[in-house]
Amino acid sequence: MKAFSAARGPKLFLDETSVLDIGGCIVNGTDIAPGRAIPDDGDPRIDHSLEGFLFTCGPDHIRHPQPIPGDQQGRKYPLHGSYSAHPAEILFWDAQGDNAECQARVAVKTAEGGEALLERHWRISGETGEVSLSDRLTNVGTVPFARVHMYHMNIGAWLFDPHVHLTGRMLEGGGFPWNFGKDPGGVFCVPAKVEGEDWAEVALGPLASLGGVTLKVKFRTDTLPHLQIWRNQKAPAHVLGIEPVSHRWVSREELAASGELQMLKPGESADYGLRFCFS
Known part of the structure; x- marks a missing residue:
């Protein structure tokens, strides 16, 4: 893991062995990543990736x-797709001044034998503490694959008390307590795109255990038009996940039948964006 931080904002640990995803995320001295509570x-x-604060799902399969x-060997798309465990090549790294910036590329082999290139750009604003991630995925192989991303x-979730709520325009009633649904947990997926707006926002807080901060997450809705949220309190798990996602929570077959499962053809690219801060 490689430490990445700016004058303000969280201290992140980026995982060079797995897509430059986020392992640890230190906020006011506390690592909020779930670790083995998964x-x-x-x-x-996925066990390795899920221990961290953020991991990327896709590019050929999600969920x-x-x-x-038609696979003659009866193979399946792997859990959460093929991204995890592909190492990142660091192209640029500057985390010495007030701001922090990193650029990397990740060569990915898909489950069907395709080839993808993920160009990843991390930034932290030293003025606001906001973390931003810009991703460009390009099909650099000879076969198409599904354009899916999460x-x-x-x-x-041991950091939460009964006053912690999820809030967002896409949520029923504008929001509700973090421990929604029946115990020990559940999952839902809702449309997040609002006409005329390019980004959606969801918040989790206030987190008294972290000094009263609220986690605010924004994401591009042209390529991530849905929001999935899950929680699991079945021991040893004690985790909540906020998951901007490209598609509804249904099977590949249903997505394909409805025309939603678009393919990324050789030479084509797709762009994704995420921002978050603790305020």
Whole structure:
């Protein structure tokens, strides 16, 4: 892990061994990443990624494994897609002054034998403490693959008290307590795009355990038009996830049948964006 921080904002630990995702995220002296308080789905790549504050899902599949159509060996798309465990090549790194900036590229092999290039740009504003991530994904291979993408932002829920709420225009009633639904947890996915606006925002807080700050997350809705949120308090798990995502929470077959599962053809690119701050 490589430490990445600015004059203000969280101290991040970027994982060079896995897509330059975020492992630890230190806010007011506390690491809010869930660590081992996560469910074990039997995939060590995802266990490693899920321990951190943010990992990236895709580029060929999101969510749980499903069969690859027509595959003679009966293989499945892996849990949360192929990104995890692909190492990053650092191209630029400047975290010495008030601001911090990093650029990297990640060569990715997809489950179907395709090739993708993820160009990743991290920034932290020393003035506001806001973290921004800009991603460009390009199909550099010879076969198309599904253009799907999700950012998993995972927080250790032991940090929450009963006053912590989720708020956002896309949420029913504008928001509700963090421990929504029935115990020990659940998941939902809602449209987040608002006509005439390019970004959506969801907030989690106030977090008294971190000095009363609120986590505010913004994401591009042209390529991430939905928001998925999940929580799991079934021991040893104790985690909540905020997940901007490209598609509804349904099977690949249903997405394909409705025309929503668009393919990224050789030479084509897709752009994704995420920002967050603790205010």
